[in-house]
Amino acid sequence: MTTTAPTTAERIRSACARAGGAMLAVEGLEPAATPVHHLLGDGSFAVTVPADGMLTAAVVSAGSAGVQAVLEMTDYAPLPLREPVRSLVWIQGRMFLVPDGEVAGMLDLIATEHPNPSLLQVNTGSADASEGDTPYALARLEIESVVVADSTGAESVGVGALLEARPDPFCGLESCWLRHLESAHREVVERLATRLPQSLRGGRVRPLGLDRYGVQLRVEDESGDHDVRLPFAKPVDDVTSLSQAIRVLMGCPFLNGLRARRV
Incomplete structure (x- = not known):
């Protein structure tokens, strides 16, 4: 039978690739914007969090226990439609800061697969950041569940299927x-x-x-x-x-x- 639509995992990978930014939510704190959200080979997401924000402070305070967090990505239609949201992706898991000794290697890995100017703002420190730039810390979100919702309803997908799927070849254009x-x-x-x-x-x-x-x-x-x-x-x-x-x-x-x- 000929496949006529992307799988749920493919839709999520394409939405991740298209989303220019995402939001990280932790209970009790204001959601924080994260311009980098990259799926790693071990099934976790590398994300950036404002280095001077309360979210980073909460993750540091939690130490090896991490904090429960939700990464939300919104896939917007490229045209000004009456309802512009095509789909929402929620990735729930536990978030930890990446140890300082591993940050450089992980940034190189992410940049090789998905160059993003915001990577240059990781671990720069407030004094080193250019005017108007936000300094970021690098964190890792260990996935517990992934759900996508659109006009047809909501559906979950396993981490294994997400790792096997690839973004649509035309999603960048x-x-x-x-x-x-x-x-x-x-x-x-x-x-x-x-x-x-x-x-x-x-x-x-x-x-x-x-x-x-x-x-x-x-x-x-x-x-x-x-x-x-x-x-x-x-x-x-x-x-x-x-x-x-x-x-x-x-x-x-x-x-x-x-x-x-x-x-």
Whole structure:
């Protein structure tokens, strides 16, 4: 059977890769922003926490016991939709500070896989931080549970499945592509909209998502918001096959962009 949608683990990995920032919540404290949230090979998450904040102080005070924390990531649609949140990911576990002797090696590992300017602000100290920059400490969140919620409901996933999954190959470019599709190629959206159920064709149709398995459209009408997935005939892995798959969904007879031959 052909897969027509990402697995839960793939959706979470893609959401993690797209999320520019996340929030760390600990009971009794104000949530703290963390610009770095990186899944490590041992199944834990490396996260940054404000070095001078109460959250870091609580983790230091807890020592080897750590503190119970929740990492929340919000996957926003790249277009200004009526309801912009596509999904929420909650990762619950126990958080510990990374020992000083291990920080440099872990930063190098994270930077190799996912360069992030905020890594340069780790362990800089308040006096060394550039004006306007927040100095961060590096912590590790040992995962106890992972849950993702979207318009279809909520679902949990195991750490093993999360480690085996990979982000969608197009997730880094998806936002730019969808914005371009909306602003410069409305005819493509309109052609795709002909694949929607008849009852939804009267609403405002917007591109919502794009991955190797298909295209998602959001229909906004008086009755609410409706998300519809249009699956490709088979998963795609590169830009050429993606372009061809979209042409098939549009009903275009010239799959390679060839012009009709003149008679």
